Amino acid sequence: MEEILMTKMHTEKKALVRRRAVSLSAAVSLLVLAGPATSYAEMVLEEITVTAQKRSESLQDVGITMSAFTENDMKDLNVGDTQEIAANIPNVQVNYGFGQNAFNIRGLGINEFSSNLDSPVAVHLDEVYISKNFMTGMILFDVERVEALKGPQGTLFGRNTTGGSVNFYTRKPTEEFEAGATLGYGNYKSFQGEAYISGPLSDRVQGRLSGMFVDQGDGFYENVTLGEDEGKTKKYALRGQLQWTGEDTSVLGSLHYGKDTSEMPPYEGIGIFTPESLAAGTPAFCTPYLDGTVTGASSGCVRGTDGLYPGDDDPFTSEGDFKHDADNTSIGGMLRIEHDFDGLTLTSISGVEYFERDQRENSDGSPLSTIDVYWYQKITQYTQELRLTSDSDGIWNYILGAYYEHDDLEDADYLTVAAGAAPGYYTHFNQDVDALAVFFHNDIDVTDTLSLVAGVRWSWEKTAIDGGTSAGTGIISDGGIQMPDTILVDLAVSNDIDGGNSRTDEDVSFKVGIEWKPELSGETFDDLLVYFNISTGFRSGGYNAAFAGSQDAFTSLAPEKITAYEGGIKATLADRRLQWNAAVFRYDFRDGYINVDSDTAPVPVTINAADIETWGAETDLHWLPLDGMDIKLGAAWLDAAIESDITSGGTSLKGFHPVNSPEWSMNGQIRYEFNLTDDILMSVSGSANWRDKQYLEAINAPANLEDSYWLVDARATIFSADDSWSVSLWGKNLTDTEYRTYVNDLPGFGWMLNIYGPPRTYGITASFNF
Numbered sequence: 053m054e055e056i057l058m059t060k061m062h063t064e065k066k067a068l069v070r071r072r073a074v075s076l077s078a079a080v081s082l083l084v085l086a087g088p089a090t091s092y093a094e095m096v097l098e099e100i101t102v103t104a105q106k107r108s109e110s111l112q113d114v115g116i117t118m119s120a121f122t123e124n125d126m127k128d129l130n131v132g133d134t135q136e137i138a139a140n141i142p143n144v145q146v147n148y149g150f151g152q153n154a155f156n157i158r159g160l161g162i163n164e165f166s167s168n169l170d171s172p173v174a175v176h177l178d179e180v181y182i183s184k185n186f187m188t189g190m191i192l193f194d195v196e197r198v199e200a201l202k203g204p205q206g207t208l209f210g211r212n213t214t215g216g217s218v219n220f221y222t223r224k225p226t227e228e229f230e231a232g233a234t235l236g237y238g239n240y241k242s243f244q245g246e247a248y249i250s251g252p253l254s255d256r257v258q259g260r261l262s263g264m265f266v267d268q269g270d271g272f273y274e275n276v277t278l279g280e281d282e283g284k285t286k287k288y289a290l291r292g293q294l295q296w297t298g299e300d301t302s303v304l305g306s307l308h309y310g311k312d313t314s315e316m317p318p319y320e321g322i323g324i325f326t327p328e329s330l331a332a333g334t335p336a337f338c339t340p341y342l343d344g345t346v347t348g349a350s351s352g353c354v355r356g357t358d359g360l361y362p363g364d365d366d367p368f369t370s371e372g373d374f375k376h377d378a379d380n381t382s383i384g385g386m387l388r389i390e391h392d393f394d395g396l397t398l399t400s401i402s403g404v405e406y407f408e409r410d411q412r413e414n415s416d417g418s419p420l421s422t423i424d425v426y427w428y429q430k431i432t433q434y435t436q437e438l439r440l441t442s443d444s445d446g447i448w449n450y451i452l453g454a455y456y457e458h459d460d461l462e463d464a465d466y467l468t469v470a471a472g473a474a475p476g477y478y479t480h481f482n483q484d485v486d487a488l489a490v491f492f493h494n495d496i497d498v499t500d501t502l503s504l505v506a507g508v509r510w511s512w513e514k515t516a517i518d519g520g521t522s523a524g525t526g527i528i529s530d531g532g533i534q535m536p537d538t539i540l541v542d543l544a545v546s547n548d549i550d551g552g553n554s555r556t557d558e559d560v561s562f563k564v565g566i567e568w569k570p571e572l573s574g575e576t577f578d579d580l581l582v583y584f585n586i587s588t589g590f591r592s593g594g595y596n597a598a599f600a601g602s603q604d605a606f607t608s609l610a611p612e613k614i615t616a617y618e619g620g621i622k623a624t625l626a627d628r629r630l631q632w633n634a635a636v637f638r639y640d641f642r643d644g645y646i647n648v649d650s651d652t653a654p655v656p657v658t659i660n661a662a663d664i665e666t667w668g669a670e671t672d673l674h675w676l677p678l679d680g681m682d683i684k685l686g687a688a689w690l691d692a693a694i695e696s697d698i699t700s701g702g703t704s705l706k707g708f709h710p711v712n713s714p715e716w717s718m719n720g721q722i723r724y725e726f727n728l729t730d731d732i733l734m735s736v737s738g739s740a741n742w743r744d745k746q747y748l749e750a751i752n753a754p755a756n757l758e759d760s761y762w763l764v765d766a767r768a769t770i771f772s773a774d775d776s777w778s779v780s781l782w783g784k785n786l787t788d789t790e791y792r793t794y795v796n797d798l799p800g801f802g803w804m805l806n807i808y809g810p811p812r813t814y815g816i817t818a819s820f821n822f
Contacts, residue, residue, distance in 0.1 A: 095676045096628040102199050103221070105493070106179075106208055106451055107441055112622045115505060115567040115583030117202045117635040117670065119144075123195065123223070128723060129739060130767050130782045130817075132244070134192060134218075135809075139741045139763065140719050141200050142670045142688030145712050147793045148317065148807060152186035157202055158639070158668055159692040159713035160215030160614075163647050163750070164658045166598040167409070167429045167463050168483045168517070172591045172612070173215040174205070178222055178306065180386050180403030181435055183212075183459055187407045190289040190310030190382050193264035194248050196223045202670075203616045203637060204589025206561030207507030210455060210489050214589040214614040214641070224304065225258035225295040226250045231822040238815025241269030242285070253294075260293040272811055273318055275370045277419040282375050287312035289382070304388040316376035319796075319805040321417020322346055323354040323361045324755070330359055335802055344754025346804075356802015357422040367790055367808040372414035373421055379410040395443045403435040415467075417805055426466045434458045447497040459485040463519075467599055467655070477599045481519025485592070488512045493563075505565035505585065516554035517595050520606065555593055557611050563587040579624040587616050591645070596658045609660040612644045631674040639666035639692075646694075646750055649701035649800065656796075659698065664710055666692040684721035684739075691715065700750050701799060708752040714744035714760075731773050738766045748795035755804060761791045763809075776821050783814040 100111040102120050111120050119141045121131075131137055134153055138146040145156040154162045155173035162171040162185060175182045177191050198220055205213040229251035236244040248262035271283030289310035296303045324346065329336035338353035340346035346353050348362030348369075355361065362371055384405040391398045409429045416422040439453030461484075467477040493507035565585035572580060593611045620635030644662035672686040692713045697706045723737035742762050749756035764786045771778035794807040 095679065097624075097631055097674050097676065100197075102197070103179075104199055104201055104219075106439065107444065107449075112579060112624060112631060112633075113569075113581060115565060115581060115585065115620075117618060117620055117633075117637070119200045119202075119672070121198045123197065126195065126198070128735075128737060128767070129721065130765065130780070130784070131192075134188065136784075137198055137200075140684075140686075140721070140739070142672060142686045142717055142719065143202065143668065143690055144200055145743075147712060152184075153188055154185050155215070155218055156712045157200070157216040158637070159664075159666055159690055159710045160639075160641070161712055162645075163711045164645060165647075165655075166596065166658065167427070167465075168461055168481070168597055169594050169609075169645065169658065170212045170592050171215075172212060174209060174211075174213045174217040176209070176217060176219040178220070178386055178388070179401050179437070180384075180405070181209075181433075181457065182405065183433055183457075184407070184429075184431060186380070186409050186429070187382065187405065187431070189312055189380070190287060191220055193246050193289060194223050194260075194262035194291060196221050202635075203585075203618055203639075204561070204587050204614050206559075206587060206589030207491055207509045207563045208451070208493055210491070210509055210511055210561070211487060211513065212591050214591045214612060222291065222293075222306070223248070223250075223260070223262070225260040225293050227252055227258060229822075232820060234817060234819040236815055236817035238813055240272065240813065242813070242815065243267045243269075244817075256297050258295045258297075260295075261291070263290040264288065271315060273368050273370045275318070275372060275375065277371050277373055278375070280375075282370055282372075283315050283317055285314045287314055300393060301389070301391045303390075305385070306387075307385045308382070310380075310382035312378055312380040312382075314378050316378060316411065316413065317807050318370035318372050318376050319414065319417035319807060320348060320367055321355060321362070321371065322348055322804050322806065323350070323356070323802065324799065324804055325354055325356050325802045326352060327354045327359060330354060330356060330802070337799070341755050341804075344757055346755055354802075355416070355418060357416060358418050358420050360418065367792075367806065368811060370417070371419045372417060373419050374412070374414060374424075376413045377411070381408045382406070395445070397441045397443075399437075399439050399441065401435075401437045403433070405431075405433040405435075407431050415805070416801070416803060418803075421468065423801065424468045426468075428464045429461065431459060431461045433460075449495045451491075451493040453491050455487070455489040455491070457485070457487040459483070461485075463597070465598055477521055477523055479519070479521045479598050481517055481597050483515065483517045483595070483597075485516075486514045487592075501568060501570050503567040503569070505563065505567060507563040509561045511559045511561070511590070512556070513558075513592055514554060514556045515592070515594055517597065518553070519597070521597075521599055553595070553608070555608055557593045559590045559611060559613075561588045561590060577623050577625055578628050579622075581622040582620075583622075584619040585616075587618075589614050589616075599655050607657075607659075609645065609658065610643055612660070612662075613642050615640045626675075629676040632671070633673065634669070634671040636669045637667070639664070641666065646698070646705070647700075648698065648705075648750060656700075661696055661698040662694055662705075662710075663696040664692055664694055666690065668692075680725040682721070682723045684723075685719070687716070687718045689716055703751050705750060705752075708750070709747050711748060711750060712746060714746040716742075716744040718742045728770070733771055733773060735769045735771070736767070737769075738764070740764045743791075748792060749797045751797065753797065756795050756797055758792045758795075761789050762787065763789055763791075778819045780817045780819075781814075782817065783812065785810060785812045788812040 102111050135146040138144045143158045147154050160172050175188050201217045205217045209217050231249040233247040244266050246264040250260040253259050265288035266285050268285040271281040273282040275282040291308040293306045324341040325335040326338045340350045347365035349365040387402045389400045411427045413425050415425045436456045441451050442449050464480045469476045489511040491509035496504045568582045591612045594609050596607045616639050618637040623632045641664040645658050646662040647656040650657040668690045670688040675683050692710050694705050694708050719741040721739040725735040745760045765784045767782040769780040791809050792806050793809050796805040
């Protein structure tokens with residue numbers, strides 16, 4: 053019933069208030085506490101309801117650090133993917149590599165390419181856990197809100213939340229008829245569309261059908277080898293929902309389907325050896341690589357495989373002998389049943405997800421078939437959560453629950469060498485994961501203003517894997533990985549694990565905290581929450597399975613664990629026209645996964661060795677300074693360093709910064725809305741985000757350091773007063789900033805691979821609601 057109530061409240065609020073989120077750094081907030089005059093005293097910030105603690109609460113009443121984006125927020129920011137959401141959250145990034153998005157929160161994220169390893173930042177869709185990053189590319193449509201929870205969420209969300217959790221909540225069926233569509237066109241011949249229809253089917257049954265498509269006719273990149281553009285996006289998705297509402301019971305069912313046949317961003321293959329040393333058979337690094345200035349135009353730096361260099365420094369030209377294409381399919385469903393009785397709510401959430409990933413990539417970035425990789429995974433995932441939630445009226449509120457998950461993953465990947473003339477590597481394995489958990493979360497009001505928070509979660513997991521890596525000559529014909537008999541010819545080495553292998557892990561995660569919310573009357577603050585938490589979490593154990601070059605490389609990985617200390621403040625001021633949030637934190641991270649170069653495998657391997665200490669601070673603020681104006685700014689500081697003495701390719705990583713951990717980051721938005729006529733309004737907005745310099749590889753070499761950069765977007769919208777239609781002109785990355793989002797430094801092969809973020813884009817979007 054909780055979700056249904058939230059949907060109804062959201063629908064009613066949309067008719068009354070157009071929420072405009074605002075955030076600002078602590079330093080700026082000191083300048084604005086005096087606030088504007090009382091002539092616009094009727095302006096207030098809309099209350100945002102979230103379910104970060106699996107019950108409906110105001111964002112400002114939740115004693116954890118988090119950000120939330122409503123449907124209107126995402127429209128104002130012209131959000132098209134998860135990367136653009138992350139750009140507006142301090143200390144959060146989404147980076148693209150190996151054909152998948154990877155979330156990173158406060159320096160913790162996945163940097164491994166093996167499909168069987170889970171991210172330390174969990175993703176949930178309508179409270180159903182999505183276990184693999186490559187499964188998240190088709191979920192961002194018809195979304196009501198997104199919540200980004202920072203820090204370990206080990207008690208309520210469990211496994212793989214050492215970094216946090218990003219939770220997507222879709223719009224639900226409505227009791228009244230609604231329908232709408234959004235169509236857009238942009239440069240690069242890009243068409244986008246989204247539509248929905250929702251309403252009652254009977255007195256107690258409501259339905260909703262929604263869908264989206266993206267068809268980008270021209271890619272961002274020019275492939276000079278093929279004489280074609282590259283990087284087109286083509287995907288679509290559908291979602292259908294049915295909801296039945298009784299007196300005390302509600303049932304919500306959802307099915308979704310998605311197809312992605314896009315071309316992934318190509319690699320820019322940069323040479324790092326001097327031509328003279330390569331010709332002499334004693335390769336040595338070129339000076340531009342060593343000092344971090346190497347580009348495709350550095351004639352003194354050639355690739356170790358072909359002795360060539362790209363010849364230009366344009367990151368949007370590519371040289372691959374084929375395109376990075378994909379053929380991915382997503383199918384899934386969810387069933388949510390709720391029953392209210394005697395001040396308690398019993399909730400059952402059942403989920404089934406199937407994803408088939410079929411992708412290939414030119415892993416050398418050159419016109420020769422030197423190193424090519426074909427990825428194929430097929431995963432079926434079942435999840436079941438059952439929980440009992442008390443109402444929020446007493447001094448003791450609790451959630452008692454149990455969780456079960458089963459993952460069945462089949463993986464078949466092939467790495468070709470020299471177009472099949474030299475031995476390549478074929479990895480094939482099956483991995484089954486069974487996970488059980490029981491959790492208990494408590495909020496206890498000690499006094500009218502002081503509360504204690506305590507939670508515990510016991511988790512048990514069994515991971516079983518059977519398979520291995522073989523070496524042999526040959527290439528992949530049409531159908532690719534699905535025809536292993538074509539691949540496994542002239543078998544040279546086999547390191548299959550006889551009879552399979554399995555590991556069992558147990559963990560007890562906990563959270564203890566204190567929240568103080570004083571009663572305020574006539575004070576500077578309208579509302580104030582001060583909180584402090586100590587929490588733990590763990591990331592699942594597993595196996596370093598992909599392209600293991602020896603039996604020693606096919607290793608088992610223990611779970612990584614974290615202990616976090618966090619304190620924060622959430623304040624509402626200036627007659628509810630201003631909200632300021634701030635937090636400080638410290639992490640002790642143990643046995644973390646990290647990718648390192650190895651002599652036992654042709655690609656970097658994942659080891660279980662990194663101990664990382666992290667300190668940080670964040671702040672954001674919502675402010676309505678003038679009638680019709682919103683301002684949003686935010687800032688974050690992060691200091692993270694590897695403490696353990698581990699090596700990669702002979703280089704010690706002790707003292708190095710983890711991947712994707714800029715020391716400073718900032719974001720901001722300003723939006724102004726005004727009337728053109730009584731019935732027509734206009735809004736203009738601009739947003740920007742800045743990332744400090746950061747390393748994109750485990751080895752903190754100059755070539756792996758990405759300089760700081762700004763990204764600037766803008767949007768102008770004309771819309772009707774009743775929100776029945778709107779037309780927007782928009783632009784993203786208006787300064788056409790060139791910035792890398794991913795680096796794979798491969799000194800053993802004599803090259804490094806770069807992926808760049810999108811160039812400047814612009815277009816027009818029209819929306820209609822009925």
